[in-house]
Amino acid sequence: MTQHPFYNKNDSIDFFIDDGAKVDLKLWWESLSGHIELRITDEDGNIYFTKKSSQMKNEYSIPLKKGKYKLNINSSNFTGAMVLGYKNVIKVNNFPNDNYSIISSNPSYGFQWEYILYIPDKVSKNNLLVVPNNTGIVSDNIDIHKEEAKGLVLHKSKLAKELEVPLLIPIFPRPKTHQEIYTHALDRATILTDIDELKRLDLQLIAMIDYTKNILLKKGIRLDNKILMSGFSASGDFTDRFTFLHPEIVKAAVIGGCDNIVPYKRLNGQNLPYPIEIYDYEKITGKELDINLIDEVYRYIYKGEDDEGGWIISEENGEVTTYTGKEYFNKFESPKIIENIRQNNSPIYTDGDLTDIQEKETSFRVYNGKILVDKYLLIKSIFDELNLDKSQFVVYKGIGHDINQEIEQDELEFFKKVLDN
Known part of the structure; x- marks a missing residue:
């Protein structure tokens, strides 16, 4: 993700986790201004993982129970670039039209x-x-x-x-x-x-x-x-x-x-x-x-x-x-x-x-x-x-x-x- 300066947006990815799986994340972002907050929540809004910073370069392995989750990415006054990698995630896909x-x-x-x-x-x-x-x-x-x-x-x-x-x-x-x-x-x-x-x-x-x-x-x-x-x-x-x-x-x-x-x-x-x-x-x-x-x-x-x-x-x-x-x-x-x-x-x-x-x-x-x-x-x-x-x-x-x-x-x-x- 590279956006215009002072970017503000809330993005999200809905996903499933199967039995015994861990979500593996690779996070990297560099900013000249603002910060990014990333969090994982379940369907009831309970938080299982959260990171908020202006700079990030790290990997995480997060154990989750079987179920449906949401990964939220909140960019606040952000000027910079971000890369997000994930593994063991079954992404929820939405159809764009009635075709x-x-x-x-x-x-x-x-x-x-x-x-x-x-x-x-x-x-x-x-x-x-x-x-x-x-x-x-x-x-x-x-x-x-x-x-x-x-x-x-x-x-x-x-x-x-x-x-x-x-x-x-x-x-x-x-x-x-x-x-x-x-x-x-x-x-x-x-x-x-x-x-x-x-x-x-x-x-x-x-x-x-x-x-x-x-x-x-x-x-x-x-x-x-x-x-x-x-x-x-x-x-x-x-x-x-x-x-x-x-x-x-x-x-x-x-x-x-x-x-x-x-x-x-x-x-x-x-x-x-x-x-x-x-x-x-x-x-x-x-x-x-x-x-x-x-x-x-x-x-x-x-x-x-x-x-x-x-x-x-x-x-x-x-x-x-x-x-x-x-x-x-x-x-x-x-x-x-x-x-x-x-x-x-x-x-x-x-x-x-x-x-x-x-x-x-x-x-x-x-x-x-x-x-x-x-x-x-x-x-x-x-x-x-x-x-x-x-x-x-x-x-x-x-x-x-x-x-x-x-x-x-x-x-x-x-x-x-x-x-x-």
């Missing part, structure tokens, strides 16, 4: 969760853009997932506006009480769970899409049967896996920073169940995979050259350590997998359940221990051999597990080209 709406859950129609619908002022294309939500943390507080989805729709609505298409973002949970189920990645446990509200989120999403068609039809907008999809990291997994499960309803997809399915039942002596490949595809979907349907989907699949798989927080001997996905895999998982392979080289999967470590071991065997970018390049070579040329693979130099403006611009141009084709 955004939250659609209530409708179990009778087939979906157990709310979703967000954005309709730009101008809709000239009849394909719905669908972006799966990805909170990045587990929480039993659905408001946490809702606020993250609201932040995502505010960002992705720029793409929808440019494309002149409506946008749907589900508010799927990622529950702490069932954290073995990675809902936001549409993993195997999610597909096979018998927990009613979490069962077959892919089918719940299709129900949301169908429901949206009826909403828009009443507004004079008739949608095509095929959608556009976009996802990164866990939501990239969701998008990739949804596209394989339901290729008949996907026109085009942008998929980034994740693992990717290839259309094989077996490879290198291993049976390859979902979500590695398609060994039990018929059991899940009730039909054989039609490779021609996969080939009809335009897919832009990208990876950062320096992508190490995001971050994993691990507690060891009472101390919390943060690893990249690659570091964690090499230190903890790879040695166990190598030892298992020494003891037994028969196919891991034949039928039924598959543990997380078994899934990783199967992938390790099939792709010769390669992960992340190296594995991605092997998968690209398989698609090249199968002549599935509508799946385009792109590696971005100098990019880690992240998205930059170049990637966002390429995504826009890709979708425009598909829609104008």
Whole structure:
């Protein structure tokens, strides 16, 4: 924040805190006149943190109970500059206009969760853009997932506006009480769970899409049967896996920073169940995979050259350590997998359940221990051999597990080209 001299204003940020979280603040400001007062209060106005000064350069970690809070920044006669950094905060996002709406859950129609619908002022294309939500943390507080989805729709609505298409973002949970189920990645446990509200989120999403068609039809907008999809990291997994499960309803997809399915039942002596490949595809979907349907989907699949798989927080001997996905895999998982392979080289999967470590071991065997970018390049070579040329693979130099403006611009141009084709 840098403002005109002798600045007076009261700014605020509403946010949620989940169980056991601490708010980490980095504060810096320098003033030639006046001061800044920063405070954190709960919904009843009780003060949990306050600092008032003309100069500040410090970091704070503030323990708070689960709940909703407000961070107030009061500038009084202030001439200078300020920087505020915060962590472990789920910011409350407000919609700027009526183009955004939250659609209530409708179990009778087939979906157990709310979703967000954005309709730009101008809709000239009849394909719905669908972006799966990805909170990045587990929480039993659905408001946490809702606020993250609201932040995502505010960002992705720029793409929808440019494309002149409506946008749907589900508010799927990622529950702490069932954290073995990675809902936001549409993993195997999610597909096979018998927990009613979490069962077959892919089918719940299709129900949301169908429901949206009826909403828009009443507004004079008739949608095509095929959608556009976009996802990164866990939501990239969701998008990739949804596209394989339901290729008949996907026109085009942008998929980034994740693992990717290839259309094989077996490879290198291993049976390859979902979500590695398609060994039990018929059991899940009730039909054989039609490779021609996969080939009809335009897919832009990208990876950062320096992508190490995001971050994993691990507690060891009472101390919390943060690893990249690659570091964690090499230190903890790879040695166990190598030892298992020494003891037994028969196919891991034949039928039924598959543990997380078994899934990783199967992938390790099939792709010769390669992960992340190296594995991605092997998968690209398989698609090249199968002549599935509508799946385009792109590696971005100098990019880690992240998205930059170049990637966002390429995504826009890709979708425009598909829609104008």
